[in-house]
Amino acid sequence: MTRPELAPQYSPADVETRRYEGWVDAGLFTPSAQDSGAPSYTIVIPPPNVTGSLHIGHALDHTIIDALIRRRRMQGYRTLWLPGMDHAGIATQNVVERELAREGLSRHDLGRERFVERVWQWKESSGGAILGQMRRLGDSVDWTRERFTMDAGLSRAVHTMFKRLYDDGLIYRAERIINWCPRCLTALSDIEVEHADEDGELVSIRYGDGENSIVVATTRAETMLGDTAVAVHPDDPRYAAMVGREVELPLTGRRIPVVADPHVDPKFGTGAVKVTPAHDPNDFEIGRRHNLPMLTIMDEHGLITAPGPFRGLDRFEARPAVVAALREDDRIVAEKRPYEHAVGHCSRCGTIVEPRLSLQWFVKVAPLAKAAGDAVRDGRVRLHPPEMAARYFDWVDDMHDWCISRQLWWGHRIPVWYGPDGAVVCPAPGEDPPSGDAWQQDADVLDTWFSSGLWPFSTLGWPDDTPDLRAFYPTSVLVTGYDILFFWVARMMMLGLYAMTDPDSASPDSAGTGPAQTVPFAAIALHGLVRDARGRKMSKSRGNTVDPLDWIDRFGADAVRFTLARGANPGGDVAVSEEWAAGSRNFCNKLWNAARFSLMNGACVPAAHPGQQALPDRASLSVADRWILSRLAGVTQQVDAWFEDYEFGKISETLYHFAWDEYCDWYLELAKVTLTGPAEGAAEHTKAVLGYVLDRLLRLLHPLVPFVTEELWTALTGEDTIVMADWPGVAAGQSVAAAGGPMDAAAEAEIGSLIRLVTQVRRFRSDQGLRPGQRVPAALTGIGQTRLAGHEASIRSLLRLEVPADEFKPTGSVQAEGVTVELDTASVIDVAAERRRMQKDLVTATEEAERTRRKLANTGFTSKAPADIIEKTKQRLAAAEADIELLESSLAALPG
RNA sequence: GCGCGAUUAGCUCAGCGGCAGAGCGGCCCGUCCACACCGGGCAGGCCGGCGGUUCGAGUCCGUCAUCGCGUACCA
Numbered sequence: 014m015t016r017p018e019l020a021p022q023y024s025p026a027d028v029e030t031r032r033y034e035g036w037v038d039a040g041l042f043t044p045s046a047q048d049s050g051a052p053s054y055t056i057v058i059p060p061p062n063v064t065g066s067l068h069i070g071h072a073l074d075h076t077i078i079d080a081l082i083r084r085r086r087m088q089g090y091r092t093l094w095l096p097g098m099d100h101a102g103i104a105t106q107n108v109v110e111r112e113l114a115r116e117g118l119s120r121h122d123l124g125r126e127r128f129v130e131r132v133w134q135w136k137e138s139s140g141g142a143i144l145g146q147m148r149r150l151g152d153s154v155d156w157t158r159e160r161f162t163m164d165a166g167l168s169r170a171v172h173t174m175f176k177r178l179y180d181d182g183l184i185y186r187a188e189r190i191i192n193w194c195p196r197c198l199t200a201l202s203d204i205e206v207e208h209a210d211e212d213g214e215l216v217s218i219r220y221g222d223g224e225n226s227i228v229v230a231t232t233r234a235e236t237m238l239g240d241t242a243v244a245v246h247p248d249d250p251r252y253a254a255m256v257g258r259e260v261e262l263p264l265t266g267r268r269i270p271v272v273a274d275p276h277v278d279p280k281f282g283t284g285a286v287k288v289t290p291a292h293d294p295n296d297f298e299i300g301r302r303h304n305l306p307m308l309t310i311m312d313e314h315g316l317i318t319a320p321g322p323f324r325g326l327d328r329f330e331a332r333p334a335v336v337a338a339l340r341e342d343d344r345i346v347a348e349k350r351p352y353e354h355a356v357g358h359c360s361r362c363g364t365i366v367e368p369r370l371s372l373q374w375f376v377k378v379a380p381l382a383k384a385a386g387d388a389v390r391d392g393r394v395r396l397h398p399p400e401m402a403a404r405y406f407d408w409v410d411d412m413h414d415w416c417i418s419r420q421l422w423w424g425h426r427i428p429v430w431y432g433p434d435g436a437v438v439c440p441a442p443g444e445d446p447p448s449g450d451a452w453q454q455d456a457d458v459l460d461t462w463f464s465s466g467l468w469p470f471s472t473l474g475w476p477d478d479t480p481d482l483r484a485f486y487p488t489s490v491l492v493t494g495y496d497i498l499f500f501w502v503a504r505m506m507m508l509g510l511y512a513m514t515d516p517d518s519a520s521p522d523s524a525g526t527g528p529a530q531t532v533p534f535a536a537i538a539l540h541g542l543v544r545d546a547r548g549r550k551m552s553k554s555r556g557n558t559v560d561p562l563d564w565i566d567r568f569g570a571d572a573v574r575f576t577l578a579r580g581a582n583p584g585g586d587v588a589v590s591e592e593w594a595a596g597s598r599n600f601c602n603k604l605w606n607a608a609r610f611s612l613m614n615g616a617c618v619p620a621a622h623p624g625q626q627a628l629p630d631r632a633s634l635s636v637a638d639r640w641i642l643s644r645l646a647g648v649t650q651q652v653d654a655w656f657e658d659y660e661f662g663k664i665s666e667t668l669y670h671f672a673w674d675e676y677c678d679w680y681l682e683l684a685k686v687t688l689t690g691p692a693e694g695a696a697e698h699t700k701a702v703l704g705y706v707l708d709r710l711l712r713l714l715h716p717l718v719p720f721v722t723e724e725l726w727t728a729l730t731g732e733d734t735i736v737m738a739d740w741p742g743v744a745a746g747q748s749v750a751a752a753g754g755p756m757d758a759a760a761e762a763e764i765g766s767l768i769r770l771v772t773q774v775r776r777f778r779s780d781q782g783l784r785p786g787q788r789v790p791a792a793l794t795g796i797g798q799t800r801l802a803g804h805e806a807s808i809r810s811l812l813r814l815e816v817p818a819d820e821f822k823p824t825g826s827v828q829a830e831g832v833t834v835e836l837d838t839a840s841v842i843d844v845a846a847e848r849r850r851m852q853k854d855l856v857t858a859t860e861e862a863e864r865t866r867r868k869l870a871n872t873g874f875t876s877k878a879p880a881d882i883i884e885k886t887k888q889r890l891a892a893a894e895a896d897i898e899l900l901e902s903s904l905a906a907l908p909g
Numbered sequence: 910g911c912g913c914g915a916u917u918a919g920c921u922c923a924g925c926g927g928c929a930g931a932g933c934g935g936c937c938c939g940u941c942c943a944c945a946c947c948g949g950g951c952a953g954g955c956c957g958g959c960g961g962u963u964c965g966a967g968u969c970c971g972u973c974a975u976c977g978c979g980u981a982c983c984a
Contacts, residue, residue: 019943021943021944022944022946023946208980208981215984229984230984231984232984233984244984276982277983277984278983278984280983281983281984282983282984283984285984286983286984287984288984293982293984294982295982295983295984296982296984298982354983354984355981400913400914401913403912403913404912404913404978404979404980407911407912407913407979407980408979408980411980495978495979496978498979499979544921546920546921546933547920547921548920548921548922579922579932580921580922582922582923584914585922586977587921588920588921588922589921590920590921590933592920592921592932592933592934593921593932593933595933595946596932596933596946598946599944599946599947600946601946602944602946602947603943603944603946603947605943605944605946606943606944606946606947607943607944608943609943609944610943610944611943612943613943614943662922662923663923666923666931666932669931669932670931677943677944678948681943685942689942772949772950775949775950776949776950776951778949778950779937779938779949779950779951780950780951782937782938783938784938784939784940784949785938785939785940785948785949785950786939786940786941786948786949787939861928864928865928868964868965871964871965872964873963873964873965874964874965875964876964877963877964877965878927878964878965879927882927882965885927885928886927886928889928
């Protein structure tokens, strides 16, 4: 085999696309559903919205998922990462409507059918961009299993789920107060409303006259036009006499009753509340309890419909107009401005949401949410990081019924037909709907999160019992940002537990009523948001967003991935900047050059499979060889363990430092001595170790930086691809103890000592003002009596120390690790600087000695601290005292 | 209002009972034999405030302050 010459610099653009297409063409990402005996590992992609393009947050999500997937693939699992996209009902419809608006059209000009066609066209072009971005990132997804929430198969799953819930009485239609967006003209679920504190005006209004009057407060004065009662607390003595009486509602001439309701907080305001059942969720409940009329005074656009002078006004024009009219009538008792209160906004367009009485479809969530909570509570689904559990339970344990109908055109049409005399039919999928002019299908579509809630199993063929479903369900872990824990994750839990049972399990579920419910995923791994270099949220308006493609072009996909992985602490936000990306690019280049050096020096990999590699016998290896092998073993074990905990920050940092600080800075430098040295056998051994460690390092890094590792590993080994190479840690079915290989404490201690000695002498040289490359005559006295006895050649090489000539007159010395290094620095030494340095060191050493002495004198410490801690402390004191002695004598010996 | 989290080097963050760490940035010095996308060295921290537990506290407990996030039916 001839090895390709490597350029002195890594060029991602020359590698990435070629490698990616090669992987896909070879079918490496496409697992077979046939049972091969290997365990399966499945992750479904959090489906991005078809309309959008991937932002840096997706890149973070994909980096994590791809790393998990690639490791499992290397471990021999039957690994599936299923890709796809979400139709994103309201978001997509808004985008296409905006596009139409630029042509001066509205969706009504096109009509429903043509509008939906238009959205499909948009989906084809926009969706393609996202798929291209995923390829650039290196996502090892199975493109043969790509899905879309509006696919025929997934639409059938949606219909099936609706029908089941409907038949079970868990879906119902009712007139309720829902969140209404007057701009999008659709209902929204609670979670699609974003609350923000805003300044408003709290006005107190007198209803009725004289004795027979009561004062209420409101921030939404215009709603008084729809008031049908005033409510007070039943035990409030101030209003006991008023309850049951009627008061005159100003501006309207209507008389409304005063009712007693425990919902009212007597301590707030005047203790009396105006009740507008058709325009406030709480008032709606009060209205139901007291059989109050539900008076609608606003239309779907937020325009006032109540008869009178305000008719036709927008709700925000009506508010000051009503207040002005009340003031005119001397009805305003007090005003408080500004008054800060929470206002709900449409999460899609930002319009202030209007609570509105409306006929909608709902999911009865209580039983579903209970199961979703229990699955996490009893550990069937592990939530990472665990702190998120509190938030999850808060939500799941106290969830209102879920409004699932949307007054949109883009989405899954509600599979219900209405016929004569109020007949309602929900046909099963495949069943013919009732026909005839008298029958009409519901015009609404389903909340987009209804179909995403089925994603983990609808994508695998549910409701059919498919080979894929059997092979890959339940999925292994769900990786996503904590921001959609409720939107999406909780819904998948609810619907997944409801739909899926384990066919092979005879054990009853927690309620003891049927086959065991199957969780949709064994674990949930939540990551944070990507923020800018200063930790600020990225936003288009702030102009601090990052386009992943731009960074990939400039730094390479591996660098982008590594940057994100470095910051990916579980649940934590990730701050990224160009500096970080550049640092990651530098790391890839460092790897490249380390490999280049190793290859140029004949690094060899005798066999590509672990356990069979003919590493030279341990006893014949140099200490440096044993050291790097031991460190590799330690790092392998740590990295392997951290993968189980989604600790990508730690994985990245550990591999970064191992590769750069240990492998490159020390091992390669030490290897240079051996490789150019006289001992023939030693050089051959070092070549083997050089290759072995590089091989393992590249494999450990491959899940994070797939491209550069592929390029280097194939060059090193002559194999086709690293994608299917065995993982150096624990393989499927192997025990943890087998990972990494044996540690070598003796070698680690020895090289540790060497590193400390070299570092101290380097510091000395630098303090003396010696150039790093300047060769200096030096004697290493006492080294024969230390464990560094065999390392003199290495130490001299690393420190540029020459063997002294006959008339050697040392002018300075460093004592460390039991070795005294005397250097002849006469020609360059600056005595004054030298004295200052020594005096400073003396102060430090004296303080250290004093501190340690005090600690040892502390009787509590000596009687209670563990023996090894005490021993270490004693050693520290001894070292400090030795330093003091040496420094004092050196100072005395200085000329002048 | 309630809940959760944060507060450590100039910046972004690790560390979570036993000598304060990383990356980037800053300063000094440079190698021509893997890499200037490099190498060697240095500086810079009362680990938010106060109290407690402990022989010993960034690390555990309490409290306050500031910030962030989530959530909420206070009109």
